[in-house]
Amino acid sequence: PLGPVLREYLVSEAMHALGVPTSRALGAVTTGDTVYRDNALPGAILTRVASSHIRVGTAQFFASRDDRQALSALCDHVIARHYPHAADSANPVQAMLNAVIGAQANLIAQWQGLGFIHGVMNTDNMLLCGETIDYGPCAFMESYDPATVFSSIDHGGRYAYGNQPHIAHWNLAGLAQAVLPLLHTDEDEAVKIAQSEVNAFPERFVAAYQKVLANKLGLSDFTDSDDELLKDFLTLLKQEKADFTLAFRRLAERASGRELVKTLWDFPSSFSDWLQRWDERIARDSQSSESRAAQMQRANPLYIPRNHRVEEAINAAYKGDFSPFNQLLEVIGQPFDDRGEWLDYARPAAPEEAVCQTFCGT
Incomplete structure (x- = not known):
């Protein structure tokens, strides 16, 4: 549906303006087709760009099939494309794992510093390059509460704001497990290497988060x-x-x-x-x-894509009016500027405007 396409466009562009590593929206087009969810909605296509779309889940895909040749080729590509320094290491895959863990520690620290809630942090939504991707049921927290959840499918709060560092840790353990055969020929040694790298994530996250907080x-x-x-x-x-x-x-x-x-x-x-x-x-x-x-x-930004403003833009677009979308896109593209004429975009939602749930939709 058009709505989730516009949400990803707005939020990913806001994250870019906020200085957070992210995939970008290259373009969004309507298709002329109807998409059926709870009701009939206009269809659309988002074209996104990223420095690569290789995910933790990509490594897990080959590992689950015990396709070590493909897994090795994948890691070689990730190293060459994103972490070329790892190629000179005595253990290039370990150096790659170390670099991915560092990139994710920095990324999640930035999320936490902005009150951003991804909403669905499974391993297939974590890029090895350290960029944010898959803006489905995402949202920015208004009233501060670590237990805040927006995703309509997150009934137990697994991906709540306060849990995001823990989920990142879990996902990185999944990556380490997937590349175990490439870390060492001896399985016990491979496990020791992987465990030492993964165990360092909490400390690396805290260090990155403290820089954000400072x-x-x-x-x-x-x-x-x-x-x-x-x-x-x-x-x-x-x-x-x-x-x-x-x-x-x-x-x-x-x-x-x-x-x-x-x-x-x-x-x-x-x-x-x-x-x-x-x-x-x-x-x-x-x-x-x-x-x-x-x-x-x-x-400390003044303007974020507040949930009620995003919904306002989506609802207008469903009626063929893209002016609220274009105006919001302009505002969130300058998140740190003191612009008095835009001050209403910094206002939290009134009770009747509050958005309590967001949906993946794609």
Whole structure:
């Protein structure tokens, strides 16, 4: 249907503008055919581009058939295309696995920093090149809650916002298992190599996530003592049902002296003690106030493809009106800009506009 095509177009282009590695939308066309889901909908085709479309599931496909020749050819191609440095390693497939794990740690850290929820993180939706792909039941979280789920098929919260790092870890273990025969001729040694690489993911993710958080909080680096500061901030966000994007953007405004977001949302009194602690922390930080303000401006977007705006664009397109889609595409293409005339696009959904479920549809 046309709707899922437009959702992927909008969200993938937003992710690109936000600086997240992603597949891109080359084009979308209607087909003139009718697609039947719950009702009859106009059909469409999305053409997407990525640096490659090779997935964890691609390796699993050949491994499940014990086709080691094909699996070896696949890994050689991935190394040549994405991780050429691995070819010079004593164990090229291990070096490739190590590089894929690092790429995914960085990617998921960026997702978490933006409140992005993929919605269906199976192994066939994880690219070995480290780009986001398959924007099906995806959405951006508004009120902060790690348990947030949008996908209509995720009944148990497997792919909830807070679970995404764990699922990435699980998927990478699947990749390691698939390439075991190429890691070492001795199976026990192969398992040891694979386990050591996969076991490093949590630490690598935390390191990447801390870099994202340091930028969002206006810190030159993230120390162990900052972990409590962050946890307390997130606890307050959940307690107050605060909008994740606006809260961080408002924090960035406090660092720069701007007040555009303040017209939409400001810190309630419950944040007073925390804000004092944050002021004291940034006063001890090594960077200048000007550098901090610029850093936070780049790390905390004002405009994301909010779910109700995406649905608004889709519903209008079903009626033949693509102007809301084109306008939203323009706005999310400049996610960090202070544009007062676009401020309504930064507004969270009103209760009657809230989108509680998203659907794969393709």
